[in-house]
Structures are given as structure tokens and as C-alpha cells.
Amino acid sequence: MLRKADTSAVWAIVASLVLFFIGGLLTTVVPPMVDKSWGRPFANADPAKGPTGTLVRLNAQQQQGRDIYVREGCWYCHTQQIRTLLADTKRYGWKGVDAPISTPDEFVYDTPHMFGTKRTGPDLARVGGRYDTQWHRTHFRNPRDLVKGSIMPAFPWIVGNPQEFTALVAYMQTLGRAKDWRPSNDYER
Amino acid sequence: MDYTWPSVYFAYLFFFLMFALAVFFFVKTARDGYWGKDGEDIKYRMLEDGDQRRTHE
Amino acid sequence: MQEQFSRAESGGAAPGAIIHEDTTVKWFVVSSISYFFIVGIIALIIAAKFVWPDLMGTTAWLTYGRLRPLHVNGMLFGWLLAADMGLTFYIVPRLCGVKIWSEKLGVATGVLWNVIILGAVVSLLLGRNKGFEYGELEMSLSVLVVVAWLMFTANILMTVFQRKYQAMYVSIWYFMGCLLWTAFVYLTGNFATLLATGVNQANLNWMYVHNAVGLIFTPVGLGIAYYFIPRTSNTPLFSHKLSMVGFWSLAFVYVWTGAHHMLHGPISQWLQTIAIAFSLMLLVPVWAVVYNLLITMKGQWHQLRDKVELKFLMSGVVFYLLTCFQGPMHSLRTVNAIVSKTDWIPGHAHMAVLGAFSFFAIAGTYYAAPRVFGKLLHSVALANWSYWMIMIGGLGFFTTLWLGGFWQGWQWNNVSIPFIDTVVALKPIWTVRFISGVMIFVGIVMFAYNIMATVLGPETEAAA
CATH class of the missing domain: 1.10.760.10 (Cytochrome c-like domain)
Structure with a gap:
């Protein structure tokens, strides 16, 4: 199989893109789905939880x-x-x-x-x-x-x-x- | 949700995954003869297609 | 190999030998060194502004905020990437044993690239800045970059598909990797970012910034080093298999590390941890490459005395090792708390882009330019001078900024020191940085002049 890796350009292209996309997707597309706080505007009315206020546009x-x-x-x-x-x-x-x-x-x-x-x-x-x-x-x-x-x-x-x-x-x-x-x-x- | 420990577990999992893959590919390539005599031919060949133009040397 | 052919003789000799036209290479070589010189002036101005902040200070388009993106984009895309593309056009047909797929398409790529860079100069000076690091160019120019890149990719991949020899040398691997990854990395940094906001957008931006160096300049730079080190020293590479280990580990680990640009910042801790873990893994591809290249020179180090290309190449390898040791180290939280956001970082970034990858590109240009133009190098002595000027200036630049960065970091961590005192404390550092910058610039002028004099100089036959 790796013998082929040495000689096949198509194999090389596919493999390097697959490896790239594993890391690429897991570190750019997945994180905002896991950590919802990235997309939720700040709002806090309870002084016990820290500074109060709201994020406005x-x-x-x-x-x-x-x-x-x-x-x-x-x-x-x-x-x-x-x-x-x-x-x-x-x-x-x-x-x-x-x-x-x-x-x-x-x-x-x-x-x-x-x-x-x-x-x-x-x-x-x-x-x-x-x-x-x-x-x-x-x-x-x-x-x-x-x-x-x-x-x-x-x-x-x-x-x-x-x-x-x-x-x-x-x-x-x-x-x-x-x-x-x-x-x-x-x-x- | 605190992700501190899950991220540590993830790192360990990853390490073992990588290690297993490395072993797998090593065995596989050894069977395929990748480590044989002609495996390194390419590095000699690249020196041959000389540019036939004059240089200082 | 060492036989002395003149161009006229080689025409009839060696039946079946390919005569490469290299028109594309010529375009890229000449335009890249021109931008190296022009943007070098911009670099000097912004270094001077740190020492004399009022210099040219009342003209909007000459302020630091306008010139800095021009310096960064000009050096990255106008000089380095153009030089790298030219050398790719030189190396790939030779390694494949065929002519370039389409010389016309190549020349068109070169022309388009010049249009992009000139457009960038005008739009950035006017303050038309998208606001993303490395992604400053306005939309129309970003689209043109994508078009140019697709033209370049098609040309190189078609050449590879037509190759005469089945097995591919490691340089081809790196070039193919660069072509493919760049496409996606560039799209992420210049287009995907516009679909997101806030931290999500910043994460995409850092993925691009990190991989602009890691998956664009690193693979193409290493492809060049892997080709020219054996060629100039006439010594076979130490190990093809080891070079494959370096390539595949790079393919996998580089893309994960973008979030290390926001350590301690407002981004999820677990993502920071993942970025740190993968940043440390970067040591694997780097050491695989560096070991391979250094051992190739075993018993051949004396050749550095005579060949200026090898001086640049091997110094570049050492700078690559150092810069890629720093990278993983800064990504540790404790070290990051001191060096992050300080002047250490430009010191680090310049060692990567100037010290390592520009050195490879300069070496490649010194080797390829005389050959594609069929001339003798104008002056070997001047080439050596250019090496020492850039080398000594570069070392001064890097080391003073590291020192200054550490001062700064420690001072910031002591909150009893007012911020402005930490600025004043760095004035000597910035003065030395400016002087080092002048030396580097003199070296660049020598390099650019040497190549232009070669290009415009007498034919080989006349000179010999």
C-alpha cells in the first residue's frame, strides 16, 4: 500500500486532503457546535454571578x-x-x-x-x-x-x-x- | 461543562491511536517490501536530470 | 553532472534531453526580487517609525497602520510566495522529466500575480483593509488570488500526472501538499471568516494565519530545500523514507494548532489544550526534516565554503530548526504568559519567514536564475556579501527582539510598572532592530542587483 503511496499522485492527493480535513474540521467547524457560549450574546442580571449587563449591537x-x-x-x-x-x-x-x-x-x-x-x-x-x-x-x-x-x-x-x-x-x-x-x-x- | 479532563483523555486516546497506526504502517510496509534495496532509488535519480548549462563550478 | 556544457552545445547533444523554456520561471524570478527590494524599503520605514514615531507621521497613507499590512502582504505574497512559485515551476518539470504542462498558462499566472500585488499596494495604502491578519486584501483581490492559485495548481498537477518517472521525489510531495492545502487554508482565512463573527471568526482567522506559514510556506519551502541541497552539493539525500515520515506527519499535525494564537484568551480552554498538544507534536515533522537535511551534508560541510547557495540553504535549515523549536515552546501556557503579544513574536515570525523560507528561496534563485537565463552569475563575491549581510542583520534582528520580548513580558507581569515605561524600555531594542534592518536591506539590494545584473548581463558564451 505504501509502495503505492510513493508512486501514485492521486493517492497522495487524496491522503493529504483527508489528513488535512480531519484536523481542519475538528478544530474549526466542531468547536462552535460544542461550546455554545461562542455565539450567545452576553447577558447577566444577577450580581452574584459577576458583573451585570447586556451586550448590545x-x-x-x-x-x-x-x-x-x-x-x-x-x-x-x-x-x-x-x-x-x-x-x-x-x-x-x-x-x-x-x-x-x-x-x-x-x-x-x-x-x-x-x-x-x-x-x-x-x-x-x-x-x-x-x-x-x-x-x-x-x-x-x-x-x-x-x-x-x-x-x-x-x-x-x-x-x-x-x-x-x-x-x-x-x-x-x-x-x-x-x-x-x-x-x-x-x-x- | 468543564472540558479539562475530557481534553486530557482525548489527548491520551489520540496518542495511543497514533502509536497503533505507526505500528500498523510499519508492519504493513515491511511486508510490502518498502524497506527493500530499491526503496531509496528516487533520491539518486533526482541528481541525474542535470541542467546542462554552464555554471561557475 | 559536472561536465561543462554551453547552451549551444547542449542543444544537439544528449538525444531526448528536454530543453525547458522556463519563461514562467523568468517572470516569477524577476517580479519576486523586485518586490523583495521595494517592500524592503517599506520594512525599513516601519522599523524607523519605532525609533522616530513622528517620521512621515502626518500623511495618512504613510502611517504605521497602513504600511504594516503592505509590508506583511508584500513580503509574503509579493516576494516569498512569488519566488516559491517560480522555483516550483523550475523544479517540478525537472523532477518529472517532462516539460511544464502549459508554459502559456504559467506566464498568465505570473502576469496575474503581478496585477494582484500592484492592486494590493494601492488598496492597502488607501486603507482598504478587510481587518484580518494576513487576510487584509480586499475581496476582489482575494478572488484573483484564488484564480491565480487554481491556474498554478492545474499547471503543476498536470505536469506531475504526465511525469516520466513513476516514483516521486519528496519535493514533489511537498509541492502537491502546498497546492492543495493552500487552496483550503486561503478560502478559510479570506472567505469562511466572513460567515462567522467574534471568537468563532477569530478561530478561523488563526487557523489561516498559522497554516499560511505551516501549510503554505513550510511545504513549498521544504520542497525547495529538499531539491537544492542535494543538487548544489551533488550529494544524495540521506533518506527518502525519513522524508516521507516528515511529510505525512506535517500533513496531519499542522492544521490543529490555530487556537494556540489565543492562549489565555477568550476561547475555550479545551481547544487551547488541543492546540498545545498538537503544537508539541510539530517537533516530529520538523526534526525528521532537519535531521535528514543535516545528515545529508555529513562529510560535505566543506562545500559551504565555495557555494553560496549552500550557505543560504544550510543556515535556513538551522533557522527552521530554531523557529520550530520556539513555536511549540511558546504554546506552553507558562512560556506563553511571558512572550505572547510581545516583541518576541515578530522576532520568531521573522526567523521563520526571513531566516528559513526566504533563505531557501534566495538560494533557489541564485541557483536557478543563471540557468534559466543561460547566463553566468554576475558576481560570486557579491553573492557571498549578500549572504553575510542578511545573515548578520537577521541574527541581530532576531536576537534583540527575543531579548526585548522577554523584558517586555516580565515588565507587563509586574503591574507596578506603568505601561509607557515598558515602551520606553524597548527603545534601544528598536534602535538595534532598525540598524539590523538596514543590514538586511543592504543584503537584499546586493541580492537583487546581482540577479538583475545576471539577467541583463552578457550571454554565457561571451562571459566565459
């Missing part, structure tokens, strides 16, 4: 902001995931409150997903409500005016376009807010 303005986020490649340097690491929950927490760990149900409406792979800048999964609009305006105009040593590019053409700027900030303020994690609604606008 972005409105038109927030969606436009998200499109700008994708267009400018923000996701090459900013991840959007609080991992199951103590350092992540502490570092991206706020006033002593730990940031809740990101769960699949918070991202159900995301497309394209913006989880990211590289943290050249800080994680943005819970950045919603962390800074106010004025801070963002100054920061996008030139990040080094606010954060000395930052290497983030300046985005003057976004600040100079009020509609785009408002949309982008509106999107950023939604990040991580499906879970109402800060006590007494302490969010910046």
Missing part, C-alpha cells in the same frame, strides 16, 4: 468608528482581550477594581474581530469610559503631548474631521462596557 455612529479603527490598523498594536492572567486583570483595571476577564459572549457581534496579536500599545478591551473626549482629541492629535515616550502615530486627519473623530471616540467608549464592571457607573464620557 453598535449603532451606526459607533460602527463607523469601528470601521475607522479597522482602516487605520489600530489592531496591529492594540489587542482587545483581558486574558486569564492576573497581570492583565490588574493592569487594565481601574481605581483598584480588576478588569473582568474577556469571555467569548462579549464579542458575538464583532466582525472583523479585533482581538489582535501584538501589544505595542496597551490593551483596549476595557478602555471604554476610561478617558473623556477631550483627552482623546489631544491624544489623537499628538500622543506625545499627553504620554511622554509614546510611539503611537499622530492622527491629525481624524481629529480634523469632527464626524470621524466623534464616531471613533463613540466606538472606543463602548469597548468592554457590555459588562458593567466599574462601581457606581464611574465612566468618563
Whole structure:
């Protein structure tokens, strides 16, 4: 049989595709069928089970902001995931409150997903409500005016376009807010 | 549902499956004569279809 | 084998010998080295932006977020995949003992590929980005990639089906694997992702990203290495059977590991565990290949002194070993908690794509280009210089980023250090990375110039 494997191109094609599809199907098609939480939007009304809240879809303005986020490649340097690491929950927490760990149900409406792979800048999964609009305006105009040593590019053409700027900030303020994690609604606008 | 243990069992199952397949194919190929003298001919032949053009060597 | 034929002599000699036209190979060689050079400039700019963040900072299409996808797509598809396709067009007819199935279809593939890359440059600079890593190209271009790939696949498979010799050398196996898997991997990353959202989509995306390297560049790169290492050293491969073990284990284990890109992230723990288990199994195909190639050179290492192709090939093998040792190691949860998302990762990725697979492609180009154009290599000395520049620059690049990545990872895990301090701490790393990048770029220029001078230089007969 393996003698044939050495000499038959058709055998090779079939066998390599079969092997590929075993792993391919089991790791891409099967997991969402096994773990239903990938497709169920976050909703929790019971404080005993952790932060309460509901995942809502972005409105038109927030969606436009998200499109700008994708267009400018923000996701090459900013991840959007609080991992199951103590350092992540502490570092991206706020006033002593730990940031809740990101769960699949918070991202159900995301497309394209913006989880990211590289943290050249800080994680943005819970950045919603962390800074106010004025801070963002100054920061996008030139990040080094606010954060000395930052290497983030300046985005003057976004600040100079009020509609785009408002949309982008509106999107950023939604990040991580499906879970109402800060006590007494302490969010910046 | 916590999948921690099922995933460990799955990994073990997999390992034994692979091991069994490896043994199976080893026996099968040995019977078919895959390990015979001419099994390696191809690696010599690939050197022969020389490109007949001048190089530095 | 070592006889000195000129092209004119070989025409009448050796009855039944096939004269390969190689027009397709010429197309791919020339376009791939052009993109290697052009995208090299982009690479330098984005490396410089880490050191001088205000550089070209107020023009939208010159910002980091626009140039990075151009760098990645340009290097992966414009340089490396084009070079690999060209070398496949060179190797497969020779191993099969027949002419390429259709030279016209091959040239059409080469032309279409150039259209795609030029379209990618324009659309990415305009910010038309689909938002998926490695899958940034907009829909129309993704469709063209699929078309080009089908043309390429048909041509190579038909050539294989017509082959003169029944037994297939290992390179043919890897090329066929690459052709088939790429089709499905690419469809997953560029089309299936659009049908899903959230974590499900991310899982499909990482399956694509991982296998773009694992099932596209790895098999075609290894096919090239398996062909050129015996050919340039004139030494038979150590073991055909071992090469089959490497191929079949690669075919099986690579596709499972996509989820290791989201370790500790919002994806099911059990899927992470499966990805980790299979990531460790990757050691099997890698060590099978590396052992085979290293032992082939036993007693022949002195040949590296004289043959620049072998220098590139064997360094590529060592980089392949290292990068594929790192991969399984990062997928362990404890190691991942330190290196994931840091600058270690670009160091690792560059060693795979530049250190291993580009080295194989450069070696193949140095070997094949003079032969298909019927010329002598312009300058062996310059070729050696290009090797040392890329090698030393590459080593500087990889090692500083690993070091920096570890600093970063440890600092992030200490929450009393503000994030911005971890950025400032890496400035020296990025400076050295830029300088290393300049060295690599100089090497690329030497390589590209050498090949172009060969292509445009005098005929063999005149030079000899």
C-alpha cells in the first residue's frame, strides 16, 4: 500500500486532503457546535454571578468608528482581550477594581474581530469610559503631548474631521462596557 | 461543562491511536517490501536530470 | 553532472534531453526580487517609525497602520510566495522529466500575480483593509488570488500526472501538499471568516494565519530545500523514507494548532489544550526534516565554503530548526504568559519567514536564475556579501527582539510598572532592530542587483 503511496499522485492527493480535513474540521467547524457560549450574546442580571449587563449591537455612529479603527490598523498594536492572567486583570483595571476577564459572549457581534496579536500599545478591551473626549482629541492629535515616550502615530486627519473623530471616540467608549464592571457607573464620557 | 479532563483523555486516546497506526504502517510496509534495496532509488535519480548549462563550478 | 556544457552545445547533444523554456520561471524570478527590494524599503520605514514615531507621521497613507499590512502582504505574497512559485515551476518539470504542462498558462499566472500585488499596494495604502491578519486584501483581490492559485495548481498537477518517472521525489510531495492545502487554508482565512463573527471568526482567522506559514510556506519551502541541497552539493539525500515520515506527519499535525494564537484568551480552554498538544507534536515533522537535511551534508560541510547557495540553504535549515523549536515552546501556557503579544513574536515570525523560507528561496534563485537565463552569475563575491549581510542583520534582528520580548513580558507581569515605561524600555531594542534592518536591506539590494545584473548581463558564451 505504501509502495503505492510513493508512486501514485492521486493517492497522495487524496491522503493529504483527508489528513488535512480531519484536523481542519475538528478544530474549526466542531468547536462552535460544542461550546455554545461562542455565539450567545452576553447577558447577566444577577450580581452574584459577576458583573451585570447586556451586550448590545453598535449603532451606526459607533460602527463607523469601528470601521475607522479597522482602516487605520489600530489592531496591529492594540489587542482587545483581558486574558486569564492576573497581570492583565490588574493592569487594565481601574481605581483598584480588576478588569473582568474577556469571555467569548462579549464579542458575538464583532466582525472583523479585533482581538489582535501584538501589544505595542496597551490593551483596549476595557478602555471604554476610561478617558473623556477631550483627552482623546489631544491624544489623537499628538500622543506625545499627553504620554511622554509614546510611539503611537499622530492622527491629525481624524481629529480634523469632527464626524470621524466623534464616531471613533463613540466606538472606543463602548469597548468592554457590555459588562458593567466599574462601581457606581464611574465612566468618563 | 468543564472540558479539562475530557481534553486530557482525548489527548491520551489520540496518542495511543497514533502509536497503533505507526505500528500498523510499519508492519504493513515491511511486508510490502518498502524497506527493500530499491526503496531509496528516487533520491539518486533526482541528481541525474542535470541542467546542462554552464555554471561557475 | 559536472561536465561543462554551453547552451549551444547542449542543444544537439544528449538525444531526448528536454530543453525547458522556463519563461514562467523568468517572470516569477524577476517580479519576486523586485518586490523583495521595494517592500524592503517599506520594512525599513516601519522599523524607523519605532525609533522616530513622528517620521512621515502626518500623511495618512504613510502611517504605521497602513504600511504594516503592505509590508506583511508584500513580503509574503509579493516576494516569498512569488519566488516559491517560480522555483516550483523550475523544479517540478525537472523532477518529472517532462516539460511544464502549459508554459502559456504559467506566464498568465505570473502576469496575474503581478496585477494582484500592484492592486494590493494601492488598496492597502488607501486603507482598504478587510481587518484580518494576513487576510487584509480586499475581496476582489482575494478572488484573483484564488484564480491565480487554481491556474498554478492545474499547471503543476498536470505536469506531475504526465511525469516520466513513476516514483516521486519528496519535493514533489511537498509541492502537491502546498497546492492543495493552500487552496483550503486561503478560502478559510479570506472567505469562511466572513460567515462567522467574534471568537468563532477569530478561530478561523488563526487557523489561516498559522497554516499560511505551516501549510503554505513550510511545504513549498521544504520542497525547495529538499531539491537544492542535494543538487548544489551533488550529494544524495540521506533518506527518502525519513522524508516521507516528515511529510505525512506535517500533513496531519499542522492544521490543529490555530487556537494556540489565543492562549489565555477568550476561547475555550479545551481547544487551547488541543492546540498545545498538537503544537508539541510539530517537533516530529520538523526534526525528521532537519535531521535528514543535516545528515545529508555529513562529510560535505566543506562545500559551504565555495557555494553560496549552500550557505543560504544550510543556515535556513538551522533557522527552521530554531523557529520550530520556539513555536511549540511558546504554546506552553507558562512560556506563553511571558512572550505572547510581545516583541518576541515578530522576532520568531521573522526567523521563520526571513531566516528559513526566504533563505531557501534566495538560494533557489541564485541557483536557478543563471540557468534559466543561460547566463553566468554576475558576481560570486557579491553573492557571498549578500549572504553575510542578511545573515548578520537577521541574527541581530532576531536576537534583540527575543531579548526585548522577554523584558517586555516580565515588565507587563509586574503591574507596578506603568505601561509607557515598558515602551520606553524597548527603545534601544528598536534602535538595534532598525540598524539590523538596514543590514538586511543592504543584503537584499546586493541580492537583487546581482540577479538583475545576471539577467541583463552578457550571454554565457561571451562571459566565459
